[in-house]
Amino acid sequence: MSTIRTAYRSAILHSIGDPDKVGMENSYEYFADGAMIIENGIVQGVGNADEILANESSDITVKVYENKLITSGFIDTHVHYPQTGMIASYGEQLLDWLNNYTFPAEGKFDDPEHATKVAEIFLEELMSNGTTTALVFGTVHKASVDSFFTQAELRNLRIICGKVMMDRNAPDFLTDTIESCYEDSKELIERWHHKGRLHYAVTPRFAPTSTPEQLDVAARLLNEYPDLYMHTHLSENLKEIEWVKELFPERTNYLDVYDHHGLLSERSVFAHGIHLCDSECQRLADTGSAVAFCPTSNLFLGSGLLDLPRLEKFGVNVGMGTDVGAGTCFSLLSTMNEAYKVMQLQGQALSPFKSLYLATLGGANALRLEDKIGNLAVGKEADFVVLDLAATPLLKFRMDNSTSLEETLFALMLMGDDRVVCETYVYGENRYSSL
Ligand code: GUN
Ligand code: ZN
Numbered sequence: 001m002s003t004i005r006t007a008y009r010s011a012i013l014h015s016i017g018d019p020d021k022v023g024m025e026n027s028y029e030y031f032a033d034g035a036m037i038i039e040n041g042i043v044q045g046v047g048n049a050d051e052i053l054a055n056e057s058s059d060i061t062v063k064v065y066e067n068k069l070i071t072s073g074f075i076d077t078h079v080h081y082p083q084t085g086m087i088a089s090y091g092e093q094l095l096d097w098l099n100n101y102t103f104p105a106e107g108k109f110d111d112p113e114h115a116t117k118v119a120e121i122f123l124e125e126l127m128s129n130g131t132t133t134a135l136v137f138g139t140v141h142k143a144s145v146d147s148f149f150t151q152a153e154l155r156n157l158r159i160i161c162g163k164v165m166m167d168r169n170a171p172d173f174l175t176d177t178i179e180s181c182y183e184d185s186k187e188l189i190e191r192w193h194h195k196g197r198l199h200y201a202v203t204p205r206f207a208p209t210s211t212p213e214q215l216d217v218a219a220r221l222l223n224e225y226p227d228l229y230m231h232t233h234l235s236e237n238l239k240e241i242e243w244v245k246e247l248f249p250e251r252t253n254y255l256d257v258y259d260h261h262g263l264l265s266e267r268s269v270f271a272h273g274i275h276l277c278d279s280e281c282q283r284l285a286d287t288g289s290a291v292a293f294c295p296t297s298n299l300f301l302g303s304g305l306l307d308l309p310r311l312e313k314f315g316v317n318v319g320m321g322t323d324v325g326a327g328t329c330f331s332l333l334s335t336m337n338e339a340y341k342v343m344q345l346q347g348q349a350l351s352p353f354k355s356l357y358l359a360t361l362g363g364a365n366a367l368r369l370e371d372k373i374g375n376l377a378v379g380k381e382a383d384f385v386v387l388d389l390a391a392t393p394l395l396k397f398r399m400d401n402s403t404s405l406e407e408t409l410f411a412l413m414l415m416g417d418d419r420v421v422c423e424t425y426v427y428g429e430n431r432y433s434s435l
Contacts, residue, residue: 004039004061005037005038005039005044005056005060005061006037006038006039006060006061006062006063006428007035007036007037007038007052007053007056007060007061007062007063008035008036008038008062008063008065008070008384009033009034009035009049009053009062009063009064009065010034010064010065010066010068010069010070010386011030011031011032011033011034011068011069011070012029012030012031012034012035012036012046012069012070012071012376013028013029013030013031013069013070013071013356013405013409014028014029014046014071014072014360014361014375014376014377015027015028015072015353015356015357015360015361015362015374015375016028016029016361016375016377017357017361018354018357018361018362019351019353019354019357020312020354024351024353024406027353027354027357028353028356029046030405031046031047031048031049033048033049033050034046034047034048034049034052034070035047035048035049035052035053035062036052036070036376036382036384037052037056037060038382038425038428039428040428041381041382041427041428041429042379042380042381042382042428043376043377043378043379043380043381043382044378045378046376046377046378065386065422067388067389067390068386068387068388068389068422069386069387069389069412070376070384070385070386070387071356071360071376071384071385071387072360072361072373072374072375072376072380072383072384072385073130073131073132073133073360073373073383073384073385073424073425073426074129074130074131074132074332074333074359074360074363074385075131075132075133075134075319075320075332075359075360075363075364075367075373075374076126076131076133076134076135076320076321076322076330076332076363077134077135077269077290077292077319077320077321077363077366077367078135078137078231078269078271078292078294078319078321078322078323079134079135079136079137079321079322079323079324079327079330080136080137080323080324080325080326081118081119081122081123081136081137081138081148081161082105082106082109082115082118082137082138082139082144083102083105083106083324083325083326084118084121084122084125084324084325085105085118085121085325086101086102086105086325087324087325087327087328087329088325088328089101089325092301093237093239093301093302093303094236094237094239094240094301094303094326095237095239095240095243097301097326101325102325103170103171103174105325106139106140106164106174107171107173107174109138109139109141109143109144110141110143110144110173111143112143112146112147115139115141115143115144115146115147115148116147116150116151119147119148119150119151119152120151122148123151123152123155123157124432125330126157126330127155127157127424127426127431127432128330128418128421128424128432128434129329129330129331129332129333129417129418129421130331130332130333130385130387130418130421130424131330131332132157132158132373132383132384132385132424132426133157133158133159133160133363133364133367133369133373133383134157134159134160135160135161135201135229135231135269135292135321135367136148136159136160136161137161137162137164137203137205137231138161138162138163138164138203139163139164139174140163140164140165140166140170140174140175140176141163142163142184142187142188144163145161145162145163145188145192146188146191148161149161149188149191149192149195149198152198153195153196153197153198155426155431156196156197156426156427156429156431157197157426158197158198158199158369158372158373158381158383158427159197159198159199160198160199160200160201160229160231160367161192161198161200161201162185162188162200162201162202162203162229162231163181163184163185163188163203164203164204164205165181165185165202165203165204165205165210165214165217165218166204166205166209166210167181167209167210167211167213167214168208168209168210168211169208169209170205170209178211178213178214178217181214181217182217182220182221185200185202185217185221186221186224188200189221189225189228193225193227193228194227197381197427199227199228199229200225200228200229201228201229201230201231201269202218202221202222202228202229202230202231203230203231203232204218204232204263205232205233206232206233206234206236206240207232207244207247207248207254207257207258208240208243208244208247212248212261215257215258215261215263216261218230218261218263219261219262219263222262222263222265223262227267228267229267229268229269229367230263230264230265230267230268230269231268231269231271232258232263232268232269232270232271233270233271233272234254234255234258234270234271234272234273234276234291235254235255235270235272235273235274235275235276235280236271236272236273236274236275236298236301236303236304237301237303237304238275238304241254241275244257252279253277253279253280254276254280255270255276255280255283255284256280256283258270259283259287264283264284264287264289265287265288265289266287266288266289266368267368268287268289268290269289269290269291269292269319269366269367270284270289270290270291270292271291271292271294271321271323272291272292272294272297272298272303272306272323273291273306273311273316274298274303274304274305274306275304276311278314281310281311281314281316282314284311284314284316285314285315285316288317289316289317290316290317290318290319290366290367291306291311291316291317291318291319291366292318292319292320292321292323292366293306293308293318293319293320293321293339293358294320294321294322294323294326294327294335295335295338295339295341295342296322296323296327296328296329296334296335296338297321297322297323297324297326297327297328298342299338299342300326300327300328301326305342305345305346306342307346308339308343308348308350309348317362317365317366318358318362318366319358319362319363319365319366319367320332320335320336320339320358320359320362320363321335322335329417330418331416331417331418332359333359333412333413333416333417333420334416334417335359336350336355336358336359336413336414337413337414337415339355339358340355340413340414351406351410352406352409352410352412352413353406353409355409355413356409360374360375361374361375362374381427382425382427382428383425383426383427384424384425385421385422385423385424385425386421386422386423386424386425387412387416387420387421387422388420388421388422389408389412389420391416391419391420391422392415392419394415395411395412395415395416395420398411398415399411399412421434422434422435423435
């Protein structure tokens with residue numbers, strides 16, 4: 001890590017609040033000619049270049065980005081690294097897709113070499129898309145998580161991952177037991193949780209693949225170690241929901257399965273949550289749990305349309321997830337594009353500043369990491385991206401017609417993907433460059 005004090009000069013935009021709570025104008029800071037000071041991986045100053053640089057000694061290194069936009073690194077609140085190689089698998093909805101494509105692909109992750117190779121591809125893909133933090137599923141194999149954390153640590157990313165817990169309704173080669181899931185998870189927690197920038201998530205795949213006894217083991221782990229995350233799927237697909245009813249007839253609804261076993265808290269993240277009743281929304285809000293909105297996946301698997309304003313009305317924290325490999329891309333910009341269309345189909349709009357919030361500070365809030373990441377405020381970790389608003393001829397042409405920041409940001413989200421990401425910085429270090 002560099003101990004040099006460096007200034008980055010460029011247009012700078014970052015989210016500082018939820019537009020629905022603080023109003024659009026108060027939800028962001030924008031400096032057309034901005035500067036950001038980084039030292040030891042931490043933001044030391046951000047503002048108008050004239051003012052910020054006037055306070056610095058004349059020998060400070062200044063890196064100037066012409067015609068670029070700096071913003072904070074994107075946060076993916078739900079993604080599966082072992083599904084990287086099976087993204088875009090054709091023709092099925094959730095339960096058949098799991099059986100026909102996902103489980104066979106995940107079966108290979110007992111091999112640490114395979115796991116390492118896929119982890120490397122996945123992490124490089126995150127960074128080339130400007131994503132600097134993610135909440136990630138491993139597979140049932142301990143080796144999958146060991147390999148993944150090893151690679152994440154090498155890149156100094158703030159990453160959360162966990163071993164999948166699955167002791168029924170899956171092929172034998174992918175199931176664990178009450179004893180092995182406890183022992184393996186415990187070993188991984190002790191090795192990786194809070195090591196550098198890494199965190200561990202207790203990860204029951206979803207209610208249908210865990211016995212009630214295994215869900216109790218998940219709760220036991222959460223009680224034994226501080227600040228663990230709980231990461232699972234919830235109410236994604238109608239057939240899945242029917243199946244949960246059959247498997248847990250004594251529970252009042254899908255969320256109640258997790259609730260009954262003590263798995264709801266401020267560090268619980270539920271992917272999807274599309275088909276929830278009012279009492280489930282209320283319970284998520286009351287417990288401080290978060291939902292990961294995964295529009296590309298929800299459309300790809302035909303799962304449904306998330307009613308984001310309804311969840312927010314209940315006070316549920318929401319972050320954005322790509323959910324690769326059911327999700328169809330790693331780019332949070334493309335994910336915003338699809339989120340916008342999901343909202344349109346429900347007669348709602350999603351403003352570009354709200355999208356920026358969800359993909360950055362909102363994700364940090366959902367993951368309870370807002371004191372460390374999510375924007376470029378002084379004291380935050382310097383995870384940021386340099387975007388090129390003229391990355392393609394069409395994008396440049398469109399931007400030349402833009403008359404406001406709001407319009408520019410919206411076009412960037414609708415048209416942008418990894419092609420607009422020039423550089424990605426992780427804790428002040430340049431980890432990806434297309435320049
Ligand atoms: N539900 C249980 N497992 C999965 C998975 O791997 N992907 C998605 N999208 N939903 C799930
Ligand atoms: Zn998922």
